[in-house]
Amino acid sequence: MTNTTHPAGAAATFDPRAPDPCETNPREADPDALDPHGCAAVRDQEVPVPGRGDAAGSRKRVLMLAAPATYRAGAFANAAGAAEVEVLRGVDLPAALAMQWPGALSFDFSDPEAAADAIVAFARDTPLDAILSLDDSAALVAALASAGLGLRHNPPRAALAARDKGVMREALAAGGVPVPTFRRFSRDVDAAGAAMRVGYPCVVKPLRLSGSRGVIRADDPDQFVAAFGRLRRMLESEGGPGSDEILVEDYLPGVEVALEGLLTGGELHVLALFDKPDPLEGPFFEETLYITPSRLTPEVQEAIAEMTARSLAAIGLREGPIHAELRVNERGPWLLEVAARSIGGLCSSVLQFGTDVCLEELILRHAAGMALPELARSGRAAGVMMIPIPRGGVLRGYHGVDEARAVPGVEGVEITARAHYPLVPLPEGASYLGFIFARAETPAEAEAALRAAHACLRFDIAPEIPLIPLVMPVGPHGAHGALGDHTAHSEPRAPGLVGRDARASEQERDA
Numbered sequence: 001m002t003n004t005t006h007p008a009g010a011a012a013t014f015d016p017r018a019p020d021p022c023e024t025n026p027r028e029a030d031p032d033a034l035d036p037h038g039c040a041a042v043r044d045q046e047v048p049v050p051g052r053g054d055a056a057g058s059r060k061r062v063l064m065l066a067a068p069a070t071y072r073a074g075a076f077a078n079a080a081g082a083a084e085v086e087v088l089r090g091v092d093l094p095a096a097l098a099m100q101w102p103g104a105l106s107f108d109f110s111d112p113e114a115a116a117d118a119i120v121a122f123a124r125d126t127p128l129d130a131i132l133s134l135d136d137s138a139a140l141v142a143a144l145a146s147a148g149l150g151l152r153h154n155p156p157r158a159a160l161a162a163r164d165k166g167v168m169r170e171a172l173a174a175g176g177v178p179v180p181t182f183r184r185f186s187r188d189v190d191a192a193g194a195a196m197r198v199g200y201p202c203v204v205k206p207l208r209l210s211g212s213r214g215v216i217r218a219d220d221p222d223q224f225v226a227a228f229g230r231l232r233r234m235l236e237s238e239g240g241p242g243s244d245e246i247l248v249e250d251y252l253p254g255v256e257v258a259l260e261g262l263l264t265g266g267e268l269h270v271l272a273l274f275d276k277p278d279p280l281e282g283p284f285f286e287e288t289l290y291i292t293p294s295r296l297t298p299e300v301q302e303a304i305a306e307m308t309a310r311s312l313a314a315i316g317l318r319e320g321p322i323h324a325e326l327r328v329n330e331r332g333p334w335l336l337e338v339a340a341r342s343i344g345g346l347c348s349s350v351l352q353f354g355t356d357v358c359l360e361e362l363i364l365r366h367a368a369g370m371a372l373p374e375l376a377r378s379g380r381a382a383g384v385m386m387i388p389i390p391r392g393g394v395l396r397g398y399h400g401v402d403e404a405r406a407v408p409g410v411e412g413v414e415i416t417a418r419a420h421y422p423l424v425p426l427p428e429g430a431s432y433l434g435f436i437f438a439r440a441e442t443p444a445e446a447e448a449a450l451r452a453a454h455a456c457l458r459f460d461i462a463p464e465i466p467l468i469p470l471v472m473p474v475g476p477h478g479a480h481g482a483l484g485d486h487t488a489h490s491e492p493r494a495p496g497l498v499g500r501d502a503r504a505s506e507q508e509r510d511a
Helices: 072-083 095-100 112-125 134-147 158-161 165-174 191-195 221-238 298-315 359-367 401-405 443-456 500-506
Strands: 005-006 029-034 040-042 059-066 085-093 104-107 130-133 182-186 202-206 216-218 245-250 255-264 267-275 291-292 322-330 333-337 381-387 393-400 410-415 432-441 458-462
Touching: 059 072, 059 134, 072 085, 072 359, 085 134, 085 432, 104 112, 112 134, 130 134, 130 182, 130 359, 134 267, 158 165, 158 221, 158 245, 158 298, 158 333, 165 182, 165 245, 165 298, 165 333, 202 221, 216 221, 267 298, 291 443, 298 322, 298 333, 322 359, 381 443, 401 410, 401 443, 410 443, 432 443
Parallel strands: 059 085, 059 130, 085 104
Antiparallel strands: 005 267, 029 040, 182 245, 202 216, 202 245, 255 267, 255 322, 267 291, 291 381, 322 333, 381 432, 393 458, 410 432
């Protein structure tokens, strides 16, 4: 079921009668007038800035916003050449680190209003035809900046809902879309008390982490307290917007799928529907296999597309790529979440449209207002495996790649984990070991090829030896401390990457 068009309709998003305070120029924002979700209220609408492509015969210019370590930048850069689009890259970096990325513009995505302000100022001298968010972290920045420049965009309030799971649930409920029972708790609430206020089984979720990071199922109060505490430690270590609250919602049973789509003026074009053959039942939710086309019945696939369109309308998304995750059970499809971006990692390489047009070229053409190719997916059945991390430790090496590549139907094996670096599995982890890609005549054959290739791979993972600070003897004045460190104490940290490094690595998991 591809190339299906579904009008998003006019479902309510929050209060449908209230103007969106973010959908204007962030540069004119009153810093004392913020809506509850941090979007600046604006006094005057910015006069649209003409894009470079307005001049006859000139190439369209698109600013791509992404985390520094995103996988997507290379694919979009290659697609820009095929589409004859000029692309500029904006990365999530403080100015002090910008020199490490020559040719890129630096913006602080953790301050969306300031980042949008800087983009609007930049566009005065370097006109833009579109601003495209490649990662979740940039969606709100892109929406705010596009609004300020008069470019086609998603309402910033909708971009925020696609980034924040709590805001998304509230928007879906306000729009009449079925949602599981959910509650938002302060990160610092007494977990044992909170455990008495939720139903079971339930799922504990961070508001803004992606790629299933921090998502933990709990079947009883004891498991809830453990899961809540584990996520609390993660959020304390991560910091950033949304880290002060935790979302808890009823567990939704059922088979899980992923829908890749493109929105044009609120109309959803379904590009691909992926089955996820491996059960995702918890306690953690690590995605492994994506297979397309879906083997669900046409009626179920149509219901999935219709539920996605309803959900997008309730959230308020209207333009650009979307990646939606849904579960299907005896009560029908349920939206788990949707992102205002394309599929993550290297997974997009299995999708081709029209006459050998890749997903990234399709998205660039749409963003720049150019003619689009046929939106029906071309080629045979395809699939990708995100190679899971079986346990924590240090990757010493791997074997069997040549054998895996020789499996019939396998088109590529990419090991992306770096040797001699720590491996951190879910729920704290932010990456995979790598990816396997396959094509075949049927979805079942593509799935079998991926499983056979994975069985060929062997990874040498050594236990990680924790570094214990060497405490110096007490001196004559009572001074003591760790060798090489002038501090006597250090705070424990959750395993894995933290802060900006973890957010930059999330793109590996956010399929």
